[in-house]
Amino acid sequence: QQQVKQSPQSLIVQKGGISIINCAYENTAFDYFPWYQQFPGKGPALLIAIRPDVSEKKEGRFTISFNKSAKQFSLHIMDSQPGDSATYFCAASVNSGNTPLVFGKGTRLSVIA
């Protein structure tokens, strides 16, 4: 049973456009929702994260929107640049206990000029 469902699997966006990646979760105990960015040949690295006590978090051109009632969260990349081309993973975990991160299947983003 996939605990975190991510869409789309791939995304092509024009330079300067907005990239939107969506994730949905089932476990209501999840209370930490990070996004990881992975460039080819590299390991994933934390991009931005949110906790359910806020509905939005913004860091530069990257914004997480969180909808607790719908059990959904999304990553928005404003003014997308070719350097943003990477694979993006959403994830979720439970703060308490020894539960590792559960990852979505990833979205391959290509930003074209």
Next chain:
Amino acid sequence: NAGVTQTPKFRVLKTGQSMTLLCAQDMNHEYMYWYRQDPGMGLRLIHYSVGEGTTAKGEVPDGYNVSRLKKQNFLLGLESAAPSQTSVYFCASSSHTGNTEAFFGQGTRLTVV
């Protein structure tokens, strides 16, 4: 700062051979993880450890064994490699589970022929 270091970076095995992947972290993290990454499947947790001398099964543990004899090292073993284990393997570590950043290594690309 080395962070999380994986060795080797590449390896080709014949079916039935055994090998050990080594993960070392220099951040004094308690938690360590082994993931495999396959196209369209995202990051799937193989095994993890919540401290020296402890290990636990993840989502896809079959065919793998692990050991955490020292806090800084987490070993992943394949006793009898199968073509289905062809994948990119990532090690990660974190100071806690829950809402803390996981740091990933550069990955090991393993091909089983």
